[in-house]
Amino acid sequence: MRRIELSRKARNNFNGWLFILPLVVYFALFQLAPIILSFFYSMTDWNGYSESYTFLGLENYIEVFTNPILYPDFWPSIGTTFLYVLYTVPASLVLALVVAALLNSKIKGERFFKTCFYIPSVTAGVAVSAMWIYMLDPSYGLVGAINEAFGTDINLLHSSSTALPTLAFMSVWGGLGYNVLIVLSAMKNINPQLYEACEVDGGGAIRKFFHVTVPGVLPTLFFLLITSTIGGLQAFDQMYLMTDGAYGTTTVMLEIYSLYNDNSEVGMASAMSYILFLIIMVFVFIQYAVVPQSDSSGKRKKRRAYGDTLRLMVELQAEGNR
Amino acid sequence: MATRSVSWSSFRRKGTVDRKDPKKVAAKVATYLILGILAFLFVFPYIWLVLASFKTPEAIFRPGFQLFPVDESGNLQFVFVNYTNALESLNLGRVFLNTMVVCVVNTALNLILNAMAGYAFARIDFAGRKWLFPFVLAAMMIPGAIMTIPNLVICQALGTIDTIWALILPFVMSIYNVFLMRQQFMGLSKELEEAAVMDGAGSLRVFFTICLPLVSPMLVVLGITTFMWNYSNFMWTLLALPTNNDVWTLARSLGELVSAGRSDPNRYPQMLAGSVITSLPLIVIFFVLQKYILQGISLGGVKE
Structure with a gap:
């Protein structure tokens, strides 16, 4: 009996490690090693190719905050990134909530509308940027046609007051379909009896929306709040492709990119990556602390909210965890 | 369901x-x-x-x-003149082939390797499982873009910068999807597996013939999303493939055209045709597999 037990254990160990081996190798090589190595380089002045470098300790981390002559764009890039999050996240959530509620009001053609809204989510970001560059062109695009017709001189991407809001608008446009799908699927899971109860109490459509729908999708909205904040803080593609950081659109990721690519400052780019990571973590913790996960306490509710969040995280990957 | x-x-x-x-x-x-x-x-x-x-x-x-x-x-x-021009400046034949290789290889490896690891965490009681899993959870917390510079450092050390390996090796698995697969396998009833083990089937056979087919809806969703992500991935290709345009992907190549078009409207016609060419495959995939993609959201909630 004992021998059988033992051999079974050995077999489990063998099989388990066989199945997990690729993960262990991958994890060591492309998660653990990069984190450790780049943390080490963040404390050096390595340029990415030369044989020698100097160990600086925490100097990079201090320099980037305190040396506006060498790193003039760092503070502004943090401001720009925060502003971008402020423009995109609340608008995305409110719009997703409203559109999902409209789609949930027993209409015909729900699938048609969902498909329309989702198309930007399956278009490669580079192609979307190209499309918008043309549309917003002050001489040839859609904006060009408006300028021609009304004698205006609108150039949205070439003005400090409109460039970032325009990119934010594009981002809200591009992400709406995904957000709507997620909020809608949460709405469909709300118990219909809650609506009936509200109706019995004499509640109209608006009351039902605020007293049943909104509380019902709150955990989902909270999940979207966190993921879209994380995504917004890492914004890069649009800014690189459409404005190249001009007119107040240099985000932290773009700043990291140019330090790495244009200046070969691998050490500093690594340090900034860690700073951005800390900023993101602070945001996540603040949101966890401030925003209630569920309308009231109790283990059951909490577990439900957690389960909902997990379910929704499936689609997170659709957006590439950006 | x-x-x-x-x-x-x-x-x-x-x-x-x-x-x-x-x-x-x-x-x-x-x-x-x-x-x-x-x-x-x-x-x-x-x-x-x-x-x-x-x-x-x-x-x-x-x-x-x-x-x-x-x-x-x-x-x-x-x-069609914009298209013929775009074919040439995108180097379409080459970059499309690269894109397909990267997407297909990464999707296939992701599906199988993530599922294997997820299965081990969910079902196999091996020594070390308990202390290994928290690492997976921790790694899941790290946002993708943050890993860009660290991964570049590693690719430099491995000498894969400017080669197609830079697009494959860092993306053959996804810690996040390992976690999702684990959730899927934990939701399966154990009876079928136990019956198969009684019949003398080994872990490998149980995994491939019984468990994997049971989670195939999830595999479809993760397959689609992995494919799409690799297809659209831009920032990484920009940094990891700085000069060698023989290994560029479609997104990278179009990105070059867009950067040029931004400052030179003469490139617009090609840029527009290039965008249509680049968007088309994913939109076609979307319409063909629409049912799975739109339903994908509720998949995680199947088990209750």
């Missing part, structure tokens, strides 16, 4: 609109109007892009609003 679809349809029947109430009719009309306008805002740019890509460069630069490709006297005139 079955129980939910029943409750959905009963929910719908109960909510049938009372057509006589004018207030409700007005609300309905307003709903369709708002959704219709929104849908137009989402579809119109694509229609415009596609039509513009068939215009002659002369028509693209003609002032004023023209939706359809027309010549100077107003007759319809579709041309």
Whole structure:
């Protein structure tokens, strides 16, 4: 009996490690090693190719905050990134909530509308940027046609007051379909009896929306709040492709990119990556602390909210965890 | 799954609109109007892009609003010159092949390797499982872009910068999807597996012939999303493939055209055609597999 037990254990160990081996190798090589190595380089002045470098300790981390002559764009890039999050996240959530509620009001053609809204989510970001560059062109695009017709001189991407809001608008446009799908699927899971109860109490459509729908999708909205904040803080593609950081659109990721690519400052780019990571973590913790996960306490509710969040995280990957 | 679809349809029947109430009719009309306008805002740019890509460069630069490709006297005139130019400047044959290799290899490896690891965490009681899993959870917390510079450092050390390996090796697995696969396997009933083990099937056989087919809906969703992510991935290709355009992907190559077009409108015609070429495969995949993609969201909730 004992021998059988033992051999079974050995077999489990063998099989388990066989199945997990690729993960262990991958994890060591492309998660653990990069984190450790780049943390080490963040404390050096390595340029990415030369044989020698100097160990600086925490100097990079201090320099980037305190040396506006060498790193003039760092503070502004943090401001720009925060502003971008402020423009995109609340608008995305409110719009997703409203559109999902409209789609949930027993209409015909729900699938048609969902498909329309989702198309930007399956278009490669580079192609979307190209499309918008043309549309917003002050001489040839859609904006060009408006300028021609009304004698205006609108150039949205070439003005400090409109460039970032325009990119934010594009981002809200591009992400709406995904957000709507997620909020809608949460709405469909709300118990219909809650609506009936509200109706019995004499509640109209608006009351039902605020007293049943909104509380019902709150955990989902909270999940979207966190993921879209994380995504917004890492914004890069649009800014690189459409404005190249001009007119107040240099985000932290773009700043990291140019330090790495244009200046070969691998050490500093690594340090900034860690700073951005800390900023993101602070945001996540603040949101966890401030925003209630569920309308009231109790283990059951909490577990439900957690389960909902997990379910929704499936689609997170659709957006590439950006 | 079955129980939910029943409750959905009963929910719908109960909510049938009372057509006589004018207030409700007005609300309905307003709903369709708002959704219709929104849908137009989402579809119109694509229609415009596609039509513009068939215009002659002369028509693209003609002032004023023209939706359809027309010549100077107003007759319809579709041309393919932008496409032939785009094929050349994108180096399409080559970059499309690269893109497909990267997407197919990464998707296939992701599906199998993530599932294996997820299965081990969910089902196999091996020594070390308990202390290994927290690492997975911790790694899941790290946002993707943050890993860009660290991964570049590693790829430099491995000498894979400017080679196709830089697009494959860092993306053959996804810690996040390992976690999702584990959740899926934990939701399966153990009876089938136990019966198979009784019959003398080994872990490998149980995994491949019994468990993997049971989670195939999830595999489809993760397969689609992994494929799409690799197809659209831009920032990494920009940094990891700085000069060697023999290994560029479609997104990287179009990105080059877009950066050029931003400052030189003469590149617009090619840029537009290039965008249509780049968007088309994913949009076709989306329409073919629409059912799975739109349902993908509720998949994680199958087990309850």
